[in-house]
Amino acid sequence: MNPGMRISSFIEGYTGITNKMLASAPPVADVMEKFATFMAEHHLVAHNASFDRRFLDAELHRIRKRRRQEFACSMLVSRRVYPDGPAHNLEALVRHKRLKTSGVHHRALADAEMTGHLWIGMVDDLKSAFNLRYVPFALMQQLSKVSKAAAPAFLQRVAAEQGG
Numbered sequence: 001m002n003p004g005m006r007i008s009s010f011i012e013g014y015t016g017i018t019n020k021m022l023a024s025a026p027p028v029a030d031v032m033e034k035f036a037t038f039m040a041e042h043h044l045v046a047h048n049a050s051f052d053r054r055f056l057d058a059e060l061h062r063i064r065k066r067r068r069q070e071f072a073c074s075m076l077v078s079r080r081v082y083p084d085g086p087a088h089n090l091e092a093l094v095r096h097k098r099l100k101t102s103g104v105h106h107r108a109l110a111d112a113e114m115t116g117h118l119w120i121g122m123v124d125d126l127k128s129a130f131n132l133r134y135v136p137f138a139l140m141q142q143l144s145k146v147s148k149a150a151a152p153a154f155l156q157r158v159a160a161e162q163g164g
Contacts, residue, residue, distance in 0.1 A: 049073035
C-alpha cells in the first residue's frame with residue numbers, strides 16, 4: 001500500500017520494498033478498509049504481536065475503525081514451546097522447524113504465511129508433547145503469558161483437564 005510518504009533507504013534495504021513500487025500501490029485508507037472487512041471477527045496471530053497490534057490499531061484509527069479481534073503472539077508462544085530453540089525471531093524458527101517458506105522475509109504475505117505455518121506447527125507440537133486433544137486460541141494466549149519455567153506444568157494441568 002502507498003503510505004503517502006517516502007520510505008527510508010533503511011526500510012527499502014530491510015524489506016526490499018522501494019518507493020518506486022509504492023508509487024502505484026493503492027492508498028493506505030483503501031487497503032485498510034478492505035483489510036478491516038477481511039479480518040472481520042477472526043482472531044489475529046502475529047510474530048512480535050505488540051508491534052503489529054500498535055501499527056494496525058493506529059492505521060484503523062485513521063480510518064475511524066477499531067479492531068475487535070483478539071491478538072496472540074507467536075514469538076511469545078514459541079519461547080514456551082521451544083525454550084531451547086536457537087533464537088525466536090521468525091526466520092530462525094522457520095529454519096529450526098524446517099517449515100515451508102518462499103525464502104523471502106520481512107514482506108507481509110511471506111511473513112504471514114510463515115507465521116501461520118509456525119502457529120500450526122506449535123499447536124501440533126503441543127498436542128504431541130503434552131497429549132492435548134485440542135489447543136484453542138485462548139490456550140495459546142494464556143501460554144504466552146505463563147513464564148517459560150512454569151509452561152510445562154501449566155500444559156500438564158491443561159492435559160489433565162482435557163483427560164489426556
